[in-house]
Every structure is written in structure tokens, then in C-alpha cells.
Amino acid sequence: QVQLVESGGGSVQAGDSLRVSCTASGGTFSTYAMGWFRAVSGEEREFVASISRSGNTVYYADSVKGRFTISREEAKNTVTLQMDSLKIEDTALYFCAADRDSHGTPRRSSMYQYWGQGTQVTVSS
Numbered sequence: 001q002v003q004l005v006e007s008g009g010g011s012v013q014a015g016d017s018l019r020v021s022c023t024a025s026g027g028t029f030s031t032y033a034m035g036w037f038r039a040v041s042g043e044e045r046e047f048v049a050s051i052s053r054s055g056n057t058v059y060y061a062d063s064v065k066g067r068f069t070i071s072r073e074e075a076k077n078t079v080t081l082q083m084d085s086l087k088i089e090d091t092a093l094y095f096c097a098a099d100r101d102s103h104g105t106p107r108r109s110s111m112y113q114y115w116g117q118g119t120q121v122t123v124s125s
Contacts, residue, residue, distance in 0.1 A: 002027035002098050002114040009094060009119030017084045020119055022096030029077040030054075032114075033099040033106055036070060036081045038092035038121075045095065049081060050105040059105035064090075086123045093118040 008020040024032070035050035049060045049070040058070050069082040079096060097112035106112065 002032065004096050004098060004114055004116035006094065006096050006116045006119040009121045011122040011124065012086055014086060014088055014123055014125050016086055016123075017082070018086060018121060019080060019082050020094050020121065021078055021080045022116055024077045024079075024098060027098070027100075030074055031100060033102045033104065034070075034072060034079040035097045035099065035106060035112060036079075037095045037097060037109055038090075039095070039118075040092050045109050046092075047107045047109070048094070050107060051079065052105050053103065057105050059107060083121070086121075088123050088125060091121060091123045093120050
């Protein structure tokens, strides 16, 4: 059973940068594909980015491509989402997720078995 804990959320202004991280415990981190999703209150979770087990392959939603960067650090069991040029519409609760079955970069929330509690990112003008 993998436990995921997000950190690093906060309130910033449009155009600023923010980094959110997710630390995994209770499993072998290198055997999980990892992803980031976000949700605005009352709406479904939206895919943001994912990274393969090896870290060699990444995938981004069109809405964040060129602005966000996902990475993983095996020694720290951590996956990080670097968010640059933030926009007001990036405001959401950001979740990290782990998928034990995929060898690629899963993009559907239903493919992930483990979820963190989320960290809030608020972008204002």
C-alpha cells in the first residue's frame, strides 16, 4: 500500500512560479508511474501531467504544456511538478497519484490506484 503526501501549494500571483511535490512511502517507488491531477470544487479531476516508472517519458495536458515540468527523484521517493507562468485558471486542488500497472504515462484518473490528499494552488491577478 502506497501512501502519498503532497506539499508546496500556496497562493501566488499570475505569472509567478510554484513547485509542488509528492512523497511516497510504503512501496517501491520505482515500480509506479506517477501523475498529477487537479480539481476545482465540484468538478471532476483533470489530468495535468504524468511520468513513467523510469522517468524517461513524460506527458502533459495541452493546457500546461510548455509551462509545467514533471520530474521524479528516486532517492527521495518524490515526484515534483514545477509550475511556471501560472495563470488564474491554474487555481485548483492538486493531487498526485501512483499507478502500479502502467509502463507508460497514464492519463486517466481511473488508471491510478493510490492518491494523495491534495495541495491547494491559488493564482490571483
